[in-house]
Amino acid sequence: MLVPPEHPTMQAKLKFPAGLYGVTPEWDDGIKLQQAVRAAARGGMVALQLRHKGPDRAQRREIALRLKDTCRENGVIFLINDDWRLALEIGADGVHLGRDDDAPSLVRSEVGPDMLMxxxxxxxxxxxxxxxxxxxAYIAFGAMFPSRTKPLxxxxxxxxxxxGRAxxxxLAPLRPGVVAIGGITVENANQITAAGADTIAVVGGLFMAPDVEAAARSLCEKIQPLSN
Known part of the structure; x- marks a missing residue:
């Protein structure tokens, strides 16, 4: 009988993991996303960010709940882009904030000390x-290469x-991670890890691949030299 991996929130201190960080494409189909996330997890993905910018918050919440459960079942850290209130409401592991989102200082005061940010x-x-x-929990840099998701x-x-790594x-031993994002593929991932990234965040190169599990596995092989 297969036992699902222990979810990191069961551990004493939640830390953002090194490895492959999937970022969801703008899909509204929650079931399709679940299937893709399961495939990516089988290939070695360790963290997932739900990036859903649509105006329908009820739809975003439904998708977030689906993916939170899927991530729990597969031992994957689950974060939500921008919407820290939703992350807090459903018990996500963390939130990702960009330049146009609420200030990290404000969000930290609202979500408490334990949520990943x-x-x-x-x-x-x-x-x-x-x-x-x-x-x-991490600082993210990019776009490292031309990106189909954010071409501008x-x-x-x-x-x-x-x-960033320096x-x-x-801040060791619980130092924040260094995440790279933007146009990362199997062909260029070695440059990213060699430069100092612990984690690569991938949208199209993972979820738009014909075989998501195989793409995840190939990307993970490129990250291992700095995963420790």
């Missing part, structure tokens, strides 16, 4: 440094990952 830092190392005092996103140089190393 990731922040977009684009190519701004000073922005990342400012957030490290606010109990963030400004490019971030690889050396921001190196600089900042985080000073």
């Amino acid at each position: 990731g922040v977009s830092c684009y190519s701004d190392v000073a922005r990342a440094e400012g957030f490290l005092s606010q109990n963030v 996103a400004p490019a971030a140089p690889l050396n921001v990952l190196t600089s 900042l985080c190393e000073n």
Whole structure:
């Protein structure tokens, strides 16, 4: 009998994991998303972010509940983009905040000390440094490469990952992770991990692949050198 992996929230201290971080495409079909997330988890995905910007909050909540359960069943960390109130309401593991979302300091005061909080830092190392005092779980940089999801996103140089990792190393042993996002594929993932990323966040290169499980497995193989 297969026993599902222990969910990280069962551990004493929840920490954002190194590895493959799936970010959902803008799909409204919750069942289709569940199937894709299960496949990605079988391939080794360790964290998932629900990114659903549609105006229908009831629909977003229904999808979030589906994916939270799916992630729990597969030992995957589950975060929600932007909507920290929904993350708190349904008991998600965390929230991801961008430049146009509520300030991390405000969100931290509302969600408490234990919810994971990731922040977009684009190519701004000073922005990342400012957030490290606010109990963030990770700092995210990108777009590292041209992205189909956000084609107008400004490019971030690889050396921001190196600089970000140096900042985080000073906060060991529970140091925040360094996440890279934007146009990451199996072909270029080695450059990302070599530059200092712990985790790669992938949308199209994972969920738009013909075989999601195989894509996840191939991406995970590229991350292992820095996973420790």
